[in-house]
Amino acid sequence: MSPADHTAAAIAPAQVPGSRWRFLRSELRLVFGRRRNLALLAGLAAVPLLLGTVLFIAQDAGLGGQGPGFVGRVTGNGLFLVIAALFMCLPFLLPLTIAIASGDAVAGEAQTGTLRYLLALPVSRTRLLGVKAAAALAFAVTAVLAIAVVALITGALYFGLSDMTLLSGTTVPLADGIARMAGVVGYVALSLTGLVAVGLFFSTLTEVPVGAMAATVILSIVSTVLDSLPQLAAIHPGLLTHHWFDFAEFLRIGVDWGVLGQGLAVQAAWVAIFGSLAWSRFMTADVSS
Amino acid sequence: MTGGSPTSFAVRTAGLTKRFRSGQVAVDGIDLEVPQGAVYGFLGPNGSGKTTTIRMLLGLVRPTSGRAWLLEQSMPGAGGAVLPRVGVLVEGPAFHPYLSGSANLRRLDSSDATADPRTSRARIGEALERVGLTAAAGKSYRQYSLGMKQRLGLAAALLQPRELLVLDEPTNGLDPQGTREVRHLIRELSDAGTTVLVSSHLLSEIEQVCSHIGIMGRGRLLMQGERGALADDGATRVSVTTTPGDVATAAAVLNALGLAEVAADGVTLHALLGAAAPGTVSAALVHAGVDLIGFEVRRPSLEQLFVQLTGEGFDVAR
Numbered sequence: 001m002s003p004a005d006h007t008a009a010a011i012a013p014a015q016v017p018g019s020r021w022r023f024l025r026s027e028l029r030l031v032f033g034r035r036r037n038l039a040l041l042a043g044l045a046a047v048p049l050l051l052g053t054v055l056f057i058a059q060d061a062g063l064g065g066q067g068p069g070f071v072g073r074v075t076g077n078g079l080f081l082v083i084a085a086l087f088m089c090l091p092f093l094l095p096l097t098i099a100i101a102s103g104d105a106v107a108g109e110a111q112t113g114t115l116r117y118l119l120a121l122p123v124s125r126t127r128l129l130g131v132k133a134a135a136a137l138a139f140a141v142t143a144v145l146a147i148a149v150v151a152l153i154t155g156a157l158y159f160g161l162s163d164m165t166l167l168s169g170t171t172v173p174l175a176d177g178i179a180r181m182a183g184v185v186g187y188v189a190l191s192l193t194g195l196v197a198v199g200l201f202f203s204t205l206t207e208v209p210v211g212a213m214a215a216t217v218i219l220s221i222v223s224t225v226l227d228s229l230p231q232l233a234a235i236h237p238g239l240l241t242h243h244w245f246d247f248a249e250f251l252r253i254g255v256d257w258g259v260l261g262q263g264l265a266v267q268a269a270w271v272a273i274f275g276s277l278a279w280s281r282f283m284t285a286d287v288s289s
Numbered sequence: 290m291t292g293g294s295p296t297s298f299a300v301r302t303a304g305l306t307k308r309f310r311s312g313q314v315a316v317d318g319i320d321l322e323v324p325q326g327a328v329y330g331f332l333g334p335n336g337s338g339k340t341t342t343i344r345m346l347l348g349l350v351r352p353t354s355g356r357a358w359l360l361e362q363s364m365p366g367a368g369g370a371v372l373p374r375v376g377v378l379v380e381g382p383a384f385h386p387y388l389s390g391s392a393n394l395r396r397l398d399s400s401d402a403t404a405d406p407r408t409s410r411a412r413i414g415e416a417l418e419r420v421g422l423t424a425a426a427g428k429s430y431r432q433y434s435l436g437m438k439q440r441l442g443l444a445a446a447l448l449q450p451r452e453l454l455v456l457d458e459p460t461n462g463l464d465p466q467g468t469r470e471v472r473h474l475i476r477e478l479s480d481a482g483t484t485v486l487v488s489s490h491l492l493s494e495i496e497q498v499c500s501h502i503g504i505m506g507r508g509r510l511l512m513q514g515e516r517g518a519l520a521d522d523g524a525t526r527v528s529v530t531t532t533p534g535d536v537a538t539a540a541a542v543l544n545a546l547g548l549a550e551v552a553a554d555g556v557t558l559h560a561l562l563g564a565a566a567p568g569t570v571s572a573a574l575v576h577a578g579v580d581l582i583g584f585e586v587r588r589p590s591l592e593q594l595f596v597q598l599t600g601e602g603f604d605v606a607r
Contacts, residue, residue: 013373013449019402026399034387113383117445120347120379121401122372287349288341 020131023123027135031101037139040097041146047093048085048151052078056158077162078155079174082181083251085151086144086188090244094143095220098192101139102199103212105132106282110207110289119287129200129282133275136196144189148181167251180250187247187260194240194270195220201278207289237262240270297325297361299453299484300346304355307341315341317508318355323486323501328479330495330516331488333505334599339488340380342505343457347377360453373403376451378459382442384430390441391417391426397445404449416444421470435462443474454478456487460494472498492595502591506599519594525562527570530583532556539579546573562586 016022031037052074059075070087073080106129109115118128155161164177172180198219202212223241226232236242243263249255300323307316316338323329333339344350346357348365357364359371384393394413398404404412417423420440425433433441439462446454456475460468475485475498489495496502496516503513512519527548531539539558543551546569548560562570567586574581589597 013403015402016405018406019404022406023400023402026396030385030388030396112385113381114385116344116347116349116379117377117383117397118400119349120372120375120377121397122348122368123400123402124369127402284351286344286351288344 031135045146045150052154078159081155082151099213099216102136102196104209106203107209107212140192141189148185170253183250184247194267197271197274201274204282299325302357306354308353319510327501328485329501330499337505338508374452376446376454378442378456382438386431416447420444453484511598524589526587527562528585529558532580535579542577
């Protein structure tokens with residue numbers, strides 16, 4: 001059958017250079033142009049705004065300096081609103097947002113039926129999964145940034161930004177403080193990559209996006225619950241959520257990069273495992289939606 | 290396939306089978322042959338396995354056994370090279386509901402690695418024009434009527450020049466006017482050299498444009514071939530009307546010619562024509578001195594054939 005194959009291969013349309021980026025841009029437009037996703041981002045951005053406003057109004061009520069997770073420090077230095085807001089969003093709101101974006105990635109296309117048309121274009125399954133993963137990651141990073149940027153602005157307007165007093169009581173200059181906040185944002189964003197991979201995997205299992213989203217949220221909740229049981233201390237270091245709050249390292253005078261590296265290594269492992277599971281599942285899946 | 294074969298097939302399958310995990314056999318060893326340049330009507334009741342076959346052709350579903358070739362190349366392996374030359378509409382149109390018609394086409398075009406971004410706008414405009422959706426291009430897909438959705442699906446299949454179009458139930462949801470337009474479109478594309486594989490559960494909607502017909506039922510390909518040849522097949526009947534005195538002679542002549550199921554009904558004899566030519570039969574009757582009052586040849590319509598093969602009524606195939 002070789003002669004026919006050769007002719008056919010010769011006239012097969014060539015790939016246009018840069019088509020990969022064009023597809024990614026299209027995917028990003030799809031994700032960031034969707035009203036539901038914008039509403040999610042707006043909801044997350046509202047957290048520091050509300051928190052800042054509440055603290056601003058209540059700062060003379062005699063409760064100053066109280067509250068969980070750095071909340072007490074915000075009125076003294078608006079920079080701390082970044083940390084306080086991330087601290088409040090990290091246990092539930094951020095995982096929920098990530099689960100919605102990543103769980104929807106493949107299952108959403110399957111549900112609307114657009115998946116079969118993408119694959120018949122054809123888009124290679126590997127490329128499709130890669131672009132979906134990239135867009136979900138971009139959304140996760142944007143979500144963290146939305147919280148941080150709004151927190152920084154709100155904090156600056158309500159309380160002003162000043163030199164930062166670290167956990168040890170040492171004070172570092174404002175520029176150093178902002179750099180440390182950038183470190184926190186980066187660490188939190190990278191901490192969510194494992195969850196993105198998990199969501200993507202669940203997304204390849206079903207044609208019902210809500211199912212994939214719920215499964216992803218549940219996994220993060222279960223991880224938190226297991227992390228709180230001292231009897232399971234042996235498995236704690238490997239849990240998806242165990243290292244999430246290690247971002248507080250950035251508030252020490254000497255940041256322990258070993259602790260942060262360990263947290264990121266765990267995320268990398270989750271990404272590797274669930275990324276390959278998602279890939280192997282998607283490569284062989286029958287698309288009958 | 291070798292380069293020297295007289296007919297090349299745009300679509301070919303050999304023993305293509307799909308057994309679902311539930312154990313249900315959706316497609317049962319079919320050997321589809323769609324010659325290059327044909328308009329192949331892929332017919333069968335709902336649930337007869339047409340869509341699953343099409344999904345296997347496109348590499349969406351893996352066959353349990355058997356093979357499939359598109360444009361002479363083996364699927365799903367050669368999908369990357371072949372599918373850009375194939376336009377598809379599978380199991381109804383599917384688009385993002387919150388995007389407009391043209392934004393949905395842009396999305397598809399941007400995802401296509403072989404699509405030239407410089408001509409994207411022009412090609413999208415042309416495709417919309419071709420299916421008569423230009424006026425509704427900016428409306429969100431959610432607001433489209435069923436017919437408009439179907440048209441957008443066709444526009445998506447026509448974004449690029451194609452050598453083969455696989456259209457699964459393209460007339461679904463269209464009014465008679467829309468159905469006519471689809472037929473017209475298929476004819477136009479076929480005249481331009483595109484091979485078309487078009488499926489439908491309604492024979493009458495596509496019969497007129499087809500050069501070839503394949504009929505599916507319960508996962509099997511019951512029959513396929515050129516449309517004219519199929520209608521001529523075996524079941525053609527002949528009726529001979531004569532005078533009461535000649536009935537016996539006429540029956541003897543028909544029997545002597547090897548016609549089957551010869552039966553008298555008053556002065557009219559009915560028989561299955563079989564391989565005999567109508568001219569031979571009438572000449573032999575006249576030669577035997579039969580007073581020929583009426584001579585009628587009745588070919589079964591494709592509709593009758595279809596109903597005969599696939600059954601009638603509301604029973605779902607499985």
